Amino acid sequence: MNVSWTKCKNVLFSAVLSVGVLLGGTLLPADRAYADDFIDEIDGMYQRLYEHYSNQYKDDYNRASKEYDWLIAITSGERERLEQAADADLRYLLDLFNEDFKQLDDKYGNQRDYRDKLTEYRRAINPDYSSGPMWEYNKEINKNYSSRSHWKLKNEINPDYSSSTMWNYRNTTNPNYSSSTMWNYRNDMNPNYSSGLMWELKNESNPHYSSGTMWNYRQGNLTLADARKKMDEILTKGAEELQEARDKAMTDVTKTRKKTVDTLFELRDETLDIFQSTRAKSLKEILSIRERHFGGSLDVKPLVIGFDPIKVLIDKKLLSFEQPPVLIDGNTLVPMRAIFEQLGAKIEWNQEEYSVTATKGNTTIYLKIGDKQAKRNGETINLEVPAQLVQSNTMVPVRFISESLGAHVEWDDMTKTVVIETK
Incomplete structure (x- = not known):
């Protein structure tokens, strides 16, 4: 100052x-x-x-x-x-x-x-x-x-x-x-x-x-x-x-x-x-x-x-996951279906490709397990960490997903919490 x-x-x-x-x-x-x-x-x-x-x-x-x-x-x-x-x-x-x-x-x-x-x-x-x-x-x-x-x-x-x-x-x-x-x-x-x-x-x-x-x-x-x-x-x-x-x-x-x-x-x-x-x-x-x-x-x-050692808060509501969030290379990954549902997106799972397509309003997201490249409305986005399987659960990077769907994301280091605001 x-x-x-x-x-x-x-x-x-x-x-x-x-x-x-x-x-x-x-x-x-x-x-x-x-x-x-x-x-x-x-x-x-x-x-x-x-x-x-x-x-x-x-x-x-x-x-x-x-x-x-x-x-x-x-x-x-x-x-x-x-x-x-x-x-x-x-x-x-x-x-x-x-x-x-x-x-x-x-x-x-x-x-x-x-x-x-x-x-x-x-x-x-x-x-x-x-x-x-x-x-x-x-x-x-x-x-x-x-x-x-x-x-x-x-x-x-x-x-x-x-x-x-x-x-x-x-x-x-x-x-x-x-x-x-x-x-x-x-x-x-x-x-x-x-x-x-x-x-x-x-x-x-x-x-x-x-x-x-x-x-x-x-x-x-x-x-x-x-x-x-x-x-x-x-x-x-x-x-x-x-x-x-x-x-x-x-x-x-x-x-x-x-x-x-x-x-x-x-x-x-x-x-x-x-x-x-x-x-x-x-x-x-x-x-x-x-x-x-x-x-x-x-x-x-x-x-x-x-x-959960890593928590997720959406609009002041603490989420509960069967598979807790994980931290990989500084990025928080959360269970795919749970986070998409909380953010109001519809998902389609492609078993052959091991990929997921999520849609909310005019936004469409495409991710493939193990691939560091995702797509948002057809535009290729490079991810720091890809979607991946953890204990047989499909885990996706929460910041990319949330921000792509119009939410604001912050990290509260003191409580180890991902804070997401959709309103």
């Missing part, structure tokens, strides 16, 4: 020197010992400085807001995925054990010696029986059960839950939250915010602001040379302070975001670990009761939940 100020300053000096030549051999009228051209040049310099940092603030704020929205969508999407998988697992376990109980009850229910044993087993597999093993698992995965792992994860992701991790991150990026990082940043760039950096520069540059440098010049308290020197120092220092304020604000925002990402991803993984360990403990107890009373065992499927 100092380069921009240097250019502005050179323009100012050229104008000032011209004014100096004109004033050099000519006396100004006694009632007007100042030059309008110099006042206008200083005002123009201030206005360019204000415009530059005002626009920079807007760009920074928009970027910070987008990244906040991305993280909300990512963490909420992964929590929902965790919830859906755990709820589906609970239903599976209940169906399995209830069917098993029914068979055992049919076999032993009329035998007096088995009544208490059946009762104990029924209570163990009942998710609503307080302190039972299935109850323990049920309440651990319940997002509304206070102080349990899922409840904690849900609240830490919730920006409206006071003092949560996401609440703190939202406030950091909120220019309307008093004393926040973005609040301070906005006010330093605001010429109407008393004591802000831009406010001070505006007043020093304003010939009508009492006690300001240009006011003193206009009053005849400063010579042109002294005013020029002083304003050069003020504007140079002001530009440096504005840039420092901007850099500090964005460094703080980035640090807060990094801390938020690390905290929430770690908490997500810890929550999954607790789900798994609670489930294992509950099943061990249930199966032990069953084996002790009735002999034999049951085959129980494991709970498999994973979080």
